Amino acid sequence: MIKVNNVLQLISTKIPIGNWVEVLVNFLINNFSGPLEGFAGIIEWMVNNFEALLSYFHPLVFILIFAILAWRLKNYKLSIFVALGLGLVFNLQMWDPLLTTLASIITSVVVALIIGIPIGIIKAHSITVDLITRPILDFMQTIPPFVYLIPALMFFGLGTVSGVIATVVFAIAPPIRLTYLGIQQVDDELKEAGHAFGANWWEILMKIELPGAMPSIMMGINQCIMLSLSMVVIAAMIGAGGLGKPVLRSLNVVDIGLGFEAGLGVVIIAMVLDRMFGRE
Amino acid sequence: MGKIEVRNLYKIFGNKRQKALEMLKNGYTKQEVLKKNNSTVGVDDASFEVEDGEIFVIMGLSGSGKSTLIRCVNRLIEPTAGSIKVDGQEVLGFDKKELREFREKEFGMVFQNFALLPHRTVLENAMFGLEIQKVEKQQRIKRSKEALNAVGLDGWEDQYPEQLSGGMQQRVGLARALAVDPEILLMDEPFSALDPLIKKEMQSKLLDLYEEMERTILFITHDLDEALKLGDRIAIMKEGKIIQIGDHEEILTEATNDYVENFVEDVNRSRVLTAKDIMTKAIALLYPQDGPRTALHKMKKNNLNSLFVVNKDKKYRGIVYIEDVVDVINNDELEFEDIIKNITKADPEDNLRKLFADIADLNVPLPVTDEDDKLLGIIVKTNVLANLASEGKFDQ
Numbered sequence: 028m029i030k031v032n033n034v035l036q037l038i039s040t041k042i043p044i045g046n047w048v049e050v051l052v053n054f055l056i057n058n059f060s061g062p063l064e065g066f067a068g069i070i071e072w073m074v075n076n077f078e079a080l081l082s083y084f085h086p087l088v089f090i091l092i093f094a095i096l097a098w099r100l101k102n103y104k105l106s107i108f109v110a111l112g113l114g115l116v117f118n119l120q121m122w123d124p125l126l127t128t129l130a131s132i133i134t135s136v137v138v139a140l141i142i143g144i145p146i147g148i149i150k151a152h153s154i155t156v157d158l159i160t161r162p163i164l165d166f167m168q169t170i171p172p173f174v175y176l177i178p179a180l181m182f183f184g185l186g187t188v189s190g191v192i193a194t195v196v197f198a199i200a201p202p203i204r205l206t207y208l209g210i211q212q213v214d215d216e217l218k219e220a221g222h223a224f225g226a227n228w229w230e231i232l233m234k235i236e237l238p239g240a241m242p243s244i245m246m247g248i249n250q251c252i253m254l255s256l257s258m259v260v261i262a263a264m265i266g267a268g269g270l271g272k273p274v275l276r277s278l279n280v281v282d283i284g285l286g287f288e289a290g291l292g293v294v295i296i297a298m299v300l301d302r303m304f305g306r307e
Numbered sequence: 308m309g310k311i312e313v314r315n316l317y318k319i320f321g322n323k324r325q326k327a328l329e330m331l332k333n334g335y336t337k338q339e340v341l342k343k344n345n346s347t348v349g350v351d352d353a354s355f356e357v358e359d360g361e362i363f364v365i366m367g368l369s370g371s372g373k374s375t376l377i378r379c380v381n382r383l384i385e386p387t388a389g390s391i392k393v394d395g396q397e398v399l400g401f402d403k404k405e406l407r408e409f410r411e412k413e414f415g416m417v418f419q420n421f422a423l424l425p426h427r428t429v430l431e432n433a434m435f436g437l438e439i440q441k442v443e444k445q446q447r448i449k450r451s452k453e454a455l456n457a458v459g460l461d462g463w464e465d466q467y468p469e470q471l472s473g474g475m476q477q478r479v480g481l482a483r484a485l486a487v488d489p490e491i492l493l494m495d496e497p498f499s500a501l502d503p504l505i506k507k508e509m510q511s512k513l514l515d516l517y518e519e520m521e522r523t524i525l526f527i528t529h530d531l532d533e534a535l536k537l538g539d540r541i542a543i544m545k546e547g548k549i550i551q552i553g554d555h556e557e558i559l560t561e562a563t564n565d566y567v568e569n570f571v572e573d574v575n576r577s578r579v580l581t582a583k584d585i586m587t588k589a590i591a592l593l594y595p596q597d598g599p600r601t602a603l604h605k606m607k608k609n610n611l612n613s614l615f616v617v618n619k620d621k622k623y624r625g626i627v628y629i630e631d632v633v634d635v636i637n638n639d640e641l642e643f644e645d646i647i648k649n650i651t652k653a654d655p656e657d658n659l660r661k662l663f664a665d666i667a668d669l670n671v672p673l674p675v676t677d678e679d680d681k682l683l684g685i686i687v688k689t690n691v692l693a694n695l696a697s698e699g700k701f702d703q
Contacts, residue, residue, distance in 0.1 A: 219383055220422040224436040224487065225411030234438070238426045 052178050067188045070134060074187055078130035086117045097303050105302055112295040121270065121292040128259055128269030129296065131187055135194040135255045140248060143199045147206025147247075148232070160203065168200045172261050180265050190258075190267025198254035205247030209240025249305045256297045270296075309356035310491065310523045311363075311380065316353045316389030318375050318547075321346030324387050337546045349375035350386070351547035362517065362524040364538030365549075366531060372547040373527045377495050380525065381414050382406055393491070411440050415484030419496040421476045423468040429455065429479050430464035436487035454486035455479075457516060474505035478512075485516070492524045499529065510536055514588060532584060535559075543567055555587055559693040580694055582662055583655035586675045586684030592617050593627065599635040599643050602627060613671045615682060616647050623674055623682040625649050652676050655683060662691050 056063075084092065090113045098106035116125050150157045175196055179189040213236050221231040237244075263271025270292045277286030319327045319340075327346035330339070337348040350372045357363040367373045378384040380391060382398060391398040393413060401409055415436065423432050433451035442450070455461060458478040468476050477497055484492055498506045510533060517524065528534050534541045535555050542552045543566075551563045558567065591605045593616045606614060606629050616624040624647055631646035651665050653675045666673045672685040 214420075214422070216418050216420055216422040217424060219378075220416065220418060220435075221439075222383055223381060223410060223414060223416035223493070224439050224483075225407045225409075226439045227407060230439060234435070235424060238424070241426070 052181055056181060063182050067183045067192075070138070070188045070191050073134045073137070074130050074191060077133050078126055081126045081129055082123075086122050090114060090117065093299070097299075100303055108302070109299050112299055116292045116295055119288045119292065121273070121289060124268065124270045124272060124289070125292055125296060127187075128271070128293070131191050131194070131262070131267060131269060132252065132255045132259075132300075135191050135198060135258075136248070136251050138191070139195045139199040139251050139255075140202055142195075143202035143247075143251070144206050144244065147203045147244075148210065148236075150203065150207045151210035151236075157207070164200045164203060167196060172197050172258060173264075176261070176265050185266035187267045189265045190262030193265070194255050194258040194262055197258050198251045201250035201254065202244070202247040205243045205250065206240060209243025209247075210236045212243065213239035249301065252300050252304065253297065256293065256300070259293055310359040310394065311357040311525065312390075312392040313356070313376075313380070314354050314390040314392075316350055316376070316379060316391065317387045318349035318372075318379055318384060319346050319387045320349055328388055348372075348547045349384075350379060353389075353544075353547075353549050355542055355549060355552055357523060357525060358539075360521050360523055361539040362526055362537050364526045364528060364534040364541045365544060366528055366534040366541055367544030368529055370546075371544040373529075373544050374495055375547075376544070377493055377525060377527050381410055381416070381493060411436075411487070413490050414493055415487050415489035415491075416493040417477070417480045417484050417495065417497040419499055421468070421473075421480045421500075423476055423479055423483075425468055428465050428467055429460065429471070432468065432479050433482045433486050435483055440487065450488075451482070451486045454482040457485060457519075458482045458512065472505075473501050474509060477501065477509060481513070481516075485520075490523065492522055494524060494526045496527050496529065498533065506533070513537065535585070535587070556687070556689045556693070560689060580659055581655065582653045582657040582675050582686060583683065585659075585662075585690050585694055586655075586686050587690070589615055589672075589682070589685045592682075594619060595624065595644075599632050602632045602643075603629070603636065606632070615672075615674055615685065617682050621681045623652070623676045623680050626671060626674075628671075650674070653686060659691060659694055662686060666691055 081089070090110055093113060094106040094110040097109040116122060146156075146160065150160055172193065176189075176193055179193045179196075183189040183192055217235050217239065218231055221235045226234065259267075259269060260271040260274050263269065263275045270289050273289035274286055274293075277283070277289065317328055317331065319331075321327060321344070323344050323346055327340050327344045327348070330344060331348065331351055335343075337351065340346055340348055353372075353376055355363075365373045365376060375384055379386045380393075380398070382401075386399065389399075393409075396409075398406075398409070424435065427435075430448070430451055433455055434447050437447040437450060452461075452464065455464060458481050460475065460478050460482060463471065463475070468479065471479070477500075480497065498509050501509060513524075514537065524537075526534075526537055528537075535558075538555070540552060540554050541558050542549050543558070544550070545566050551558065551567050553561070591609045591611065591614060593602055593605065593614045595616065595618060597605075602614060606612065612629045613626050615626050618624060626648055627646050628648070631648075635641045635643055635646055650669065650671065651673065653662060653665060653673050655675055655677060657665075662673065666686065666688050669688075672687045674685055675683045677683055
C-alpha cells in the first residue's frame with residue numbers, strides 16, 4: 028500500500044516545466060545580453076531606415092509608385108485597386124501607422140527569409156537537421172503567438188523590435204518548409220545529370236536545385252508576408268507601433284469606428300501585398 | 308587494352324554490404340542474400356571490356372541491374388567492390404575533385420527521362436556541360452549550336468523543353484552530351500520513353516552521328532531489337548549478373564542459356580520480322596575515291612573477302628571482291644571503277660522468307676537500300692537463318 032501511495036504521489040507532483048523555461052530565459056538574458064542587444068540594434072536600424080525610406084515620398088507619390096508597380100507586375104485592374112485602397116487609407120488618416128506597419132513587416136520578412144531560406148536548404152540536404160527542425164517548426168507554428176510575446180519582451184523590452192522578433196518567429200516556418208519542399212521535389216535525375224557532367228555541390232544548388240524550387244520558394248515568401256501581417260495587432264500588445272495600436276486602443280475604449288478603420292487598413296495592405304507579390 | 312575495363316564489379320545496397328559481398332563470393336544467390344542479410348544486390352560480379360570506338364550495349368529487363376551498372380562506370384553510384392578502368396586509369400581511385408574533372412572531360416550522359424532543366428531554354432540546356440567546364444561564353448554558344456545542328460534542332464534554340472515533343476527533348480539531351488565532346492557517351496535507356504516510330508528515327512540518328520564522330524558508346528536498353536540494331540557487341544544481364552557477351556550472331560544463334568533464348572524468342576514472336584529489323588551496319592565501307600590499295604587494306608584489317616562501295620552521301624554503288632582488287636593492283640590496264648559489281652539488293656520491308664530466297668546462293672552479305680538507293684545496312688546469312696529457325700518454333 029505504501030508503494031502505491033508513493034507512486035501516486037510521484038505522478039501527482041507537478042513537473043516544473045514552467046520553472047525550467049524561466050531559468051533558461053533568465054540564463055540567456057544574463058549571459059547573452061551582448062549579442063541580443065546587437066541583434067536588437069540591427070533590427071531597429073532596419074525598421075527605422077525602411078520607415079524613413081517609405082516616408083521620404085509624399086503619400087500621393089507613394090500611392091502612384093505602388094500603382095505603377097502593380098501595373099508592371101500584374102495588370103491595370105490591380106493598379107486601380109491599389110490606388111483606391113491606399114487612397115482610402117490616406118483619407119482615413121491612417122497613413123503614418125500604415126508606413127510603420129509596412130516598415131516592420133518588410134524588416135520581419137527580410138530577416139525571416141535571410142534566416143529561413145538557408146535553413147530550408149540545409150534541411151533538404153541533411154537528414155539530421157531535418158529531424159531536429161521538424162518538431163521545432165511544429166512547435167513554432169502551433170503554439171499561440173501570445174506565449175512568445177513574453178520572452179520577446181524580456182529579451183528586447185517593450186517596443187517595435189520585440190514585435191518584429193515575435194513576428195519573425197511566427198512567420199519563419201513557411202519559408203523554411205517550402206524551400207525544403209521545393210528542393211526535395213527537384214527530380215533526382217536532374218541532380219544526377221548535374222553530377223554526370225561534373226558539377227560540384229554549389230553548381231548543383233545554384234543551377235539545378237534553387238531554380239527548380241523557385242515556385243515553391245515564392246509561395247513561401249508570400250506565406251511569410253501574410254503571416255507577418257496577421258501578427259500586426261498581436262505585436263502591438265508589446266508596444267510595436269503601426270496599425271495594430273489603434274485597433275488595441277479601440278478595444279480598450281470600445282470605439283467601434285476607430286477599430287474598424289484601422290482594421291480596414293490592415294486588410295487593404297494585406298490584399299495589396301498578396302495580389303502584387305503572390306502567384307495568380 | 309579496352310577503352311573501359313570493368314573487372315569483378317559488385318554493387319550491394321543495404322547496411323551489411325561486406326557481409327553480403329562475402330556471401331555472394333561464396334556462391335549464395337541474390338534472393339538468399341536478400342533474405343538472410345537484408346541487402347539488395349544491384350550488380351553481381353560484372354566483368355566486361357568496351358573497345359575504343361565501339362557501341363557496347365547492355366541489355367536486360369527492369370531490375371536486372373543494368374542502370375546501376377552504367378552509373379557505377381562514372382560513379383554516380385559508388386560500387387561496393389571491383390575495378391573500373393577507363394583508358395587504363397582506375398576510376399575507383401579518384402578523390403572527389405579528380406572524379407569531377409574526370410566526369411567533365413571523359414563522359415557525356417543521356418538519361419531515360421531526358422533530365423532537361425525546365426527553367427532553361429534548349430540552347431541553355433545544351434550549354435550546361437560547357438558551363439560546368441567553365442568554357443568561355445562565345446565558345447559555349449558556338450559549340451552548343453553546333454551540337455544542336457548535329458541532332459537536327461537548329462531553329463529551336465530559344466524554346467523551353469516543355470514546348471518540345473519527347474523525341475525532340477531527347478535530341479536536346481543528346482546535344483547536351485555531345486556538346487562537351489566526350490570520349491565516352493553513356494546512354495541509359497535513352498529511347499525507351501519514346502513511341503516506336505520516333506524511337507527508330509532516333510536510333511538511325513544516333514548511328515549517323517556515330518559514323519561521323521566515332522566515339523565509344525555504352526548503351527543500356529531492355530529492347531533486343533534496339534540492341535541488335537545499335538550494338539557492335541551486346542551483354543545480357545539478369546539479376547545483376549552478366550550472363551552472355553557477344554555480337555549479334557552469337558546472341559541470336561548461340562544463346563548460352565534459357566534466359567537468353569526466351570529473350571530472343573520473345574522478340575521474334577512480337578511481330579513478323581523484316582529486313583530492316585535484322586540488318587546490321589557494315590563493318591567497313593569503300594568510297595569511290597579509295598584506291599585498290601586502301602580497299603585491300605580495309606579488307607585485311609576486317610578479315611573480309613568483299614566490301615560494299617558507297618558514295619559520300621551513302622548512295623549504294625556495288626560490291627568489290629578481293630580477287631578483283633588484287634587484279635587491279637597487278638594490272639595497270641584495269642580501272643578500279645571497272646571491278647565494282649552489282650548484286651541483288653533487298654528492300655527494308657522484305658520479309659524473312661524472301662530474304663532467305665535472295666541470300667541462299669549468295670556468298671556475301673545482302674545490301675539493304677531504301678528508295679533513294681541509300682545503303683541502310685547489310686544482312687548476313689546466319690542472321691536470316693537464326694530468325695527463320697526461331698519463327699518456325701512458333702508455327703508448330
